[in-house]
Amino acid sequence: MVFSPVSTSDPSAYLAADPIIEVDHPAVRSFGDELRFGSEGQVDFARRAFEWVRDEVAHSFDARDPRVTLRASQVLEQRVGLCYAKSHLLAALLRGQGIPTALCYQRLLHGDGHVLHGLVAVYLEGAWHRQDARGNRADIAAEFCLDAERLAFPVDPSLGEIDYPELHLTPARVVIDALLTVTDILAVYDHGLPTALNSGSDPLPH
Template sequence: MVDSKVPELQALAPVADYLFGDDVVQTSDPGVRSIADRLLGESVDRTDYARRAFEFVRDEVAHSWDADDPRVTVTAGEVLESRVGLCYAKSHLLAAVLRVGGVPTALCYQWLVDDGYYMLHGLVAVSLEGRWHRLDARGNKAGVDAQFDLDVERLAWPVRPELGERDFPTLHVSPPPQLIRALRSVDDIRSLATGGLGVLPDPEPA
C-alpha cells in the first residue's frame, strides 16, 4: 500500500550516491560505525536494520528543545557523542548509520507552522522495497508519534496546506550549506527552536 498523501519525492542523484558520507553525514566516524556494526549484528535484513537504526536515533538521542539542552551539535559524530540534537542533527546521524549499513538515505525537509512562526523541519528518506519512504526521528512526546512504517507515513507532523505548510520533495545527498551555516552561527541551539527556525534558509528556493 502506498500512502496517497506522500509527495512525489525527487532524487538529485542515482540511488547509489545516497550511500556515501561527507563531513556532516559522517559514515567514517568510529562511533557511527560501531553503532552500525552493533545494529547490523542484531538485524535479520536491511528493513529490520533500518527500523532498529531509526528507533535508536529517535529514542536514544534527545531533541534539543525537548531536553532544554543548549549544546550545538551538527555532524553525525557530534550528535552521537552528545546524544542530543535538533531534528536536522538527528537526521544527519540517522543518515550516517543507515548508509553504513547499506541503506540509501536522503535528507529532506518540510515547512511547518508553530506559534505563528514558519519552521524548517528536517527528516530522512530511505530507499527500501523499490521506493523512497520518509522517516522522522526527531523524537516522540505528547502529541508526536512518529513510527517506522513503509506502508503509511507516520511522521511527527504531517503538513497542513491550509496553513501554508508544505513538503519539499527534493532528496538531498548532503545537507544544504546554508542550513549548516545557520546551525553553526549560534552558541545556544535552543535559540533556533524559539522562532529562529522560521528564518532558516529555504533549502529549495523558488
C-alpha cells in the first residue's frame, strides 16, 4: 500500500515552532547546528538527525524508564521518550535547519486493543517521506529512506490498524492530553495511551 499524505498547507508552514516543537529553544537550535556541521546537504543532515534521535534517545518502554517527556527540549535533555516525544524532538531539529517536517500517526494493534503511534514526514526532494525514529530492537528495523518507506511497523487494516494520511503541523491534542496527565509513563503504557486519532491537531496553549 502506498502512503498518500493529505495536507492543505504549503510545505513551508511545517517549519513553524510551537510550545512542544521548540524549534527556537537554544539547546535544540544549538544541537541542530552541531549535527549539521560537516553534513553534505539537507538529505545528509536529515539522516544524521533521524539516526541520532532513533539511536541516542531511548524508547521509554524498551529502556523501562518511567520519566515522562513531551517537549523537544525535555527529550533532548533526558534522552528518553515515547514515539511521540521522539518525533517532537526530531521535528524541532529538522525544522530548525530548514527542513519542513510534519507529525504523522498510525493506529496499531497493542495487546487486546489499539494504540496511537507517532512518527514524522519530511519534505525533501519535492515530496513528503515518512520516517520513524521510534528506536530499533530485534524485531524492529526502521531506517531513514526516501526511496521506499522503512518504518518500524507495517499496518494491517484487517486488524483495525490505520495509516492516518494527515500531515500535522502541531502534535495531536489527544497525545498532549495523555502525556500531560501522567507522571509514570510505564504505568499507562499498556492501558492509558491514546488508542486513535481524534479530529486532528488543535492549537496549543502558550
